[in-house]
Amino acid sequence: MEYFPLILLSYSLILMVIRPFTVLFHELGHAIPALLITKEKVTIYLGSYGDPNRSLNFNIGRLEIWLKYNPFNWRMGLCIPSSKAMSFNQRIIFILAGPFASFIIASIAIYLTFTFDLHGSLKIILTIFLGSAIFDLYANLKPSSEPIALYDGTVGHNDGYCLKQLFYFKKLPATYEKAVKLYDKQQYVEAGDLLHEMLNNGFKETDIYRLAISSFLQVGRFELANSWIDEFISSGALNADDFTNVAITYSNLNEHQKSLNYYNKALLLNPKHKYALNNKGYTLNMLHKFEEAISLFDKAIELDPNFAYSYNNRGLAKIKIGQQVDGLADINHSFALDENNSYAYRNLGIYHLDKGEPVQALALFKKAKQLDQNTHGINELINETEIAVLNR
Template sequence: MKTQLMAELLAILLISRPLLTVFHELGHAIPAILMTRERATIFLGSYGDTDKSFRLAFGKLEIWIKYNLFKWKGGLCVPHASNISINKKIIYTLTGPLASLLIAIISCYIAFAYKLKDFLSFLFLVFLLLSIFDFLKNIIPSNQSIMLHDGKIGHNDGTSLVRLFRHKKYPKQYFDAIALYNNKQYTEAASVFDTILSSGLKDQDTYRWAIYCHLLIKNYRKAKNYFDEFRKRFQMNSEDYSNLGLIYSHYENHEKAMKLYGISLKLNPMNSYSLNNQGYTLNILEKYEEAITFFDRALEIDKSFAYSYNNRGFSKIKLGRIEEGLHDLNQSFELDPYNPYYFRNLGIYYQERGEYQKALELFLKSKSLDNYTHDIDTLIAEVKKYLSQKAY
């Protein structure tokens, strides 16, 4: 009898948890699609991982489902529309938990209104309890962040709603700046965020946007100043430590940078950017074998991470495995054909092969894309010196 009860309970749990995740994520996705008229993707059993999953598509709804139910880790909804209004975000964020609450109400009605067989009655009672638990777990704001598959930080619905209601009080400038950022007008966006901060709206989201913008335009001094203010007011997360490490990497304080990347990875071991940056720093320190282990880990998390292919290719070239390195560089180029470090590292590949004219052309291409590419002036000078000596 006990064995049968345990088997029934296990079967109910295997049925209930995935179904509740499906209803919850559809509760986000369907309103998002209806309001924006754009696509939405939901992940069932993961926080954005498509590996070991199968894909379904129904019109503008895309679904990725983990094969193994025993390895499910919740779910995620990603609307594809850009510049969604705050009110619409509030609605589709709220409808996820409300879907769980609706399931609880329906389960309660079925469990008590109909004379069902013991198994079915037990099933709907478990559905009722799990639905209420799911609703409360998501609607009550939590300080505990969620590690997304791409290394970014997410939050439960309650925390997201609190932040969205706070955003409703922000000036129009704030959303104009985000629009500029989304259009890759980083200099203009940075200027607007600077104005907002100087006007007194010094919340953590505004600081982070300003820091992101200044990092992208390589204004590391300004980004560092904002970080100094930010650390006095707010708690740092994994992405914050990763970005601060990037600043110290720029100033060639590699010991400090490595320490900050380490803290970032303690907070979120899946932060592919910190893994990549740690490996990049090890490349600068000429610890190429050790660097490769970090790039490997980053690519396990995100197989489309062009920078890690590029950096791993450089490591392999410096270790004498130049054809393996070229393969990684080619994969990087397929993912991001405008990365200046691809052309720099491909130039190093040809330099190792003794094709200095080809190397020079690639170094110049790299510099034209980004004048601040690491060591690019030194590499150009070395190749020009060799070619001038060869001419004599």
């Protein structure tokens, strides 16, 4: 018994070394089938849920890998296939291959080790590896509704939950799969029409509401999104993305207090949701609460230093409180990050309109509309500015 603490410590150290390999094989288990099925790029993160900071980055063909520098932090991982066109059966294979990869590799390794009676220390190490793989298999395939906050502000779920959702949706009419494919191809009007029809026909499931409302928002059909919001909220537990979409709907319908309430619900679930932070700040800008908005844009930029929208929104807020130099610098940086960002043109246009330069403002507003005709309030800004040009 006097050696028990030392043995326990040794086993714990071995497990600490083994766990990163379990995660590595798990994510490769997802990635390799995706590479074979889709023929497109696949990205895996080891040590994070999509955070590229302080990571080693390299490519092996179509496989992009991000490794946190400290392998002892590899307690988590994420695999993101570029293709959105996998069928239900292909998605099932993609999901199952992850947790089973570590288990199969560990099982083969330990079988060979005992079959050829290799060194005892290797038997111990591989036995611990098999135990780690079995734990990984159980933890990942047991469905959990607990959301996983991803680096980009969205949420995900474990493999078991995703499988459960896939098997459920496989039972739905072919219309749903068609709608999902249309959504993945960014054909939001067509996807929304199909989902709207399903809801009208009585298929009132949380995920159908979720995808329908997201489709409507993508193309500015805010009244249609609003028509399903009450049922969506009562259909089940909403996540931070859902509350953000509800808030965006209300914001575009000028129901700003309702909008802020739902942004608060989203941020209560996920304080690092950069889209909720940015869009709540945008709503506060519309309410002329610029200082409060700036603090939210600061948080969003801290989470994602390349988030162009928060820079141009913060820039407008700074301009409105008299910090023109800093504000214009933010908007120009937004252009550097995303030259096709319609809101940067919109906000720079507002700056020129406020300065009494309607000709410059009108050109910027028209550019914003050309890039995205659903840019918030762009038609009203164009009309107002055209009148100002005529009255000069």
